[in-house]
Amino acid sequence: GEDVEQSLFLSVREGDSSVINCTYTDSSSTYLYWYKQEPGAGLQLLTYIFSNMDMKQDQRLTVLLNKKDKHLSLRIADTQTGDSAIYFCAESFINNAGNMLTFGGGTRLMVKP
Amino acid sequence: DVKVTQSSRYLVKRTGEKVFLECVQDMDHENMFWYRQDPGLGLRLIYFSYDVKMKEKGDIPEGYSVSREKKERFSLILESASTNQTSMYLCASSTLRTDFPTNEKLFFGSGTQLSVL
Numbered sequence: 228g229e230d231v232e233q234s235l236f237l238s239v240r241e242g243d244s245s246v247i248n249c250t251y252t253d254s255s256s257t258y259l260y261w262y263k264q265e266p267g268a269g270l271q272l273l274t275y276i277f278s279n280m281d282m283k284q285d286q287r288l289t290v291l292l293n294k295k296d297k298h299l300s301l302r303i304a305d306t307q308t309g310d311s312a313i314y315f316c317a318e319s320f321i322n323n324a325g326n327m328l329t330f331g332g333g334t335r336l337m338v339k340p
Numbered sequence: 341d342v343k344v345t346q347s348s349r350y351l352v353k354r355t356g357e358k359v360f361l362e363c364v365q366d367m368d369h370e371n372m373f374w375y376r377q378d379p380g381l382g383l384r385l386i387y388f389s390y391d392v393k394m395k396e397k398g399d400i401p402e403g404y405s406v407s408r409e410k411k412e413r414f415s416l417i418l419e420s421a422s423t424n425q426t427s428m429y430l431c432a433s434s435t436l437r438t439d440f441p442t443n444e445k446l447f448f449g450s451g452t453q454l455s456v457l
Contacts, residue, residue: 269450270448
């Protein structure tokens, strides 16, 4: 079945770059996603990448996709304390009911002042 | 903006009680989902619904049921709560009618932290 894995925790200093990594198993995924969950809140879609792309940049965020190795990463430049949150990667797959998402376990990013 | 509202932020229940978790979305979305979130396990899908009165089992449906009598409301029911159902429960919705590239963009509620004692 589908499986998405992430490391549990990452700690960086304010102003440094953060890189959160994710591996997935479903090579037929059309899109891969990064969701952000701030304390006490639900998940919010942060960014996504189409599976035929290698890289996508959106302001401080850079998503890298290595489809051969089924590896996805999220780089946050100039990390701020407000970036402290749990980051979930997700891949899409299709079942009888349509498109569904499988989430990784989440990476807790802690940004130290 | 899409709003997904979960009726309770925190709930404390006793083992064996029947528990209702309510979720309402205000954007006429067809699809609604219930996930549970546990540390290190991420989000696991319990049930989802793609239309009124329609429901499908997710990855971990045991011990749960759902009800979708109206399009905007999706209820998660624990018939007889057990301590291993202590968790954060997240409701989400999505729509097929979207300018997003796919219909997989999920909008989440803030979650209900359920403790079963």
